[in-house]
Amino acid sequence: MRHSQIIDHNALKFNQLSIVTLTTLGFILNAPVLPAFVSLVLIGGSLTPRLALFKLLYRHAILRLGLMRSHIVEEASAPHEFAQLLGGLVLGSGVAFLFLGSEVTGWALAWIVIFLALANLLFGFCAGCFIYFQLGRLGLPGFTPNASHPTPVSKQEGE
Amino acid sequence: MVSPPFDRMIASALLVVCFALLVKAIAFARRRALKNVTVAHLLPFKKEGATEPTLLYFWNTGCSQCPSQERQIEEARTRLSSSGRSLTVLKLNALEEELLARQLHVMTVPTTILLDADGKVAATNPGLTPWQRIVEEFHSMGEDVSQTRSRKINTVKCDA
Numbered sequence: 001m002r003h004s005q006i007i008d009h010n011a012l013k014f015n016q017l018s019i020v021t022l023t024t025l026g027f028i029l030n031a032p033v034l035p036a037f038v039s040l041v042l043i044g045g046s047l048t049p050r051l052a053l054f055k056l057l058y059r060h061a062i063l064r065l066g067l068m069r070s071h072i073v074e075e076a077s078a079p080h081e082f083a084q085l086l087g088g089l090v091l092g093s094g095v096a097f098l099f100l101g102s103e104v105t106g107w108a109l110a111w112i113v114i115f116l117a118l119a120n121l122l123f124g125f126c127a128g129c130f131i132y133f134q135l136g137r138l139g140l141p142g143f144t145p146n147a148s149h150p151t152p153v154s155k156q157e158g159e
Numbered sequence: 160m161v162s163p164p165f166d167r168m169i170a171s172a173l174l175v176v177c178f179a180l181l182v183k184a185i186a187f188a189r190r191r192a193l194k195n196v197t198v199a200h201l202l203p204f205k206k207e208g209a210t211e212p213t214l215l216y217f218w219n220t221g222c223s224q225c226p227s228q229e230r231q232i233e234e235a236r237t238r239l240s241s242s243g244r245s246l247t248v249l250k251l252n253a254l255e256e257e258l259l260a261r262q263l264h265v266m267t268v269p270t271t272i273l274l275d276a277d278g279k280v281a282a283t284n285p286g287l288t289p290w291q292r293i294v295e296e297f298h299s300m301g302e303d304v305s306q307t308r309s310r311k312i313n314t315v316k317c318d319a
Contacts, residue, residue, distance in 0.1 A: 024175075028167045073287065076223035115178050123182055124286045130267065133222075 009071040011058045012080060015045075016121040018054040019087065023114050027107055032098040035091050035110050042088030046081045082143075083120075083128020087113050189264055193280045198262060212281070212300060214246055214293065215272040217253040217265050224287045228269035234290035239297060246297060275300055 019038055026034030045052030062068050094109030119125045136143040216232060218225040232248055239246050253260045253268050263272055266285055273282040273296050282296040 024171050028164050028171055030164070030167065073224075074227050075287075079223060111174065114175075118175065118178060119182065122179065123186075125267075133267075 007073055007075050007077045007080065008058075009073050010068050011055050011070070013121060014058040014062060014068065015052075015054045015084070016117040018057075019091075019117040020114055020121065023091065023110050023117075027110060032095055032106070035098075035113075036095040039088050039092040039095055042084050043092065046085035046088065079129035079132040080126065082132045083126050086128045086131065087116065190283070193264065193283060196262065196280050197278045198259065198274065198280070211245060211247055211276055212297060213274045213278075214248045215263070215274065216248055216250050217256075217260055217268055217270040217272075218250060219253045219268045222268040225269050228271070228287055231288060231290045232271070232293065235293040235297075238290065238294050244297065246293075273297065273300065 019042070022038045023035045026032060026038075041051070041053045045055065049055070058068070063070060090109055091113045094106045094113070096106075097103075097109065098106030100106075116127045119127065132143060214232065214235075216228070218228070236246050236248065251259065253265055253270070263270075263280065263283070265272075269287060271284045271288050271293065272280060273284075273293070275281045281300045284292065284296075
């Protein structure tokens with residue numbers, strides 16, 4: 001995985017909107033194939049940007065049609081990619097339960113992903129990023145982003 | 160588990176609404192709990208009886224959004240100073256100032272908390288906050304103060 005230091009926040013929002021819409025539609029139509037597709041896109045997209053279909057759709061269609069504007073922020077992409085991978089894995093295990101006939105467990109896992117995507121979309125809380133930073137705090141290798149040291153604002157501690 | 164699409168549609172709508180309401184209720188309860196919290200005495204650089212609004216900025220090393228947040232804070236300060244207002248910013252390491260962070264329910268970094276002149280919490284912003292919101296909160300805090308003052312003046316006039 002190659003992590004960038006510049007991300008488009010609206011691309012992330014479109015990604016979350018796609019997760020919520022398609023997974024909820026899958027629940028309404030009782031079609032596990034839809035969350036299965038979302039799960040594959042999430043896992044694939046976190047491994048290689050070429051498979052991030054929602055982000056590609058955002059870049060090549062939504063932006064070009066002027067439906068959304070990009071909101072570029074200088075920020076490490078690794079926590080968001082980790083969150084996406086985690087979401088894809090939880091949704092994937094939900095889909096596995098659905099195909100094995102355990103409907104309640106399967107849809108419950110799918111709804112956890114929907115709720116967490118909604119929390120990020122509506123309230124800006126990224127649960128996967130939170131887990132990523134907690135793992136970084138525990139000192140797990142690969143979990144601390146290479147953030148540059150913040151520059152002083154106006155008064156520093158100890159001044 | 161219900162199976163017809165219409166029932167599932169209603170169930171989905173209910174779940175989403177319940178979730179949004181739950182999150183809103185938690186946020187409201189937290190704001191309410193923080194409303195009368197005065198932390199001026201806990202601040203390392205500020206004493207009680209302060210006379211100017213202060214922005215507490217919680218950060219930590221390894222926080223990817225903190226450099227962006229600092230640029231937003233700088234922009235807010237520039238905008239405010241150009242309109243003749245000043246905002247003191249205290250940069251606090253969330254891990255080293257754990258007691259204060261816990262008292263102010265800081266769950267993530269960056270978090271910005273605007274304190275009024277009495278050291279009371281006026282606004283809390285978890286996550287990356289744009290300069291526009293900081294400036295807006297600063298101005299609305301001023302409006303609250305002026306509204307309270309004008310109400311006091313009106314009361315005096317009525318009594319007279």
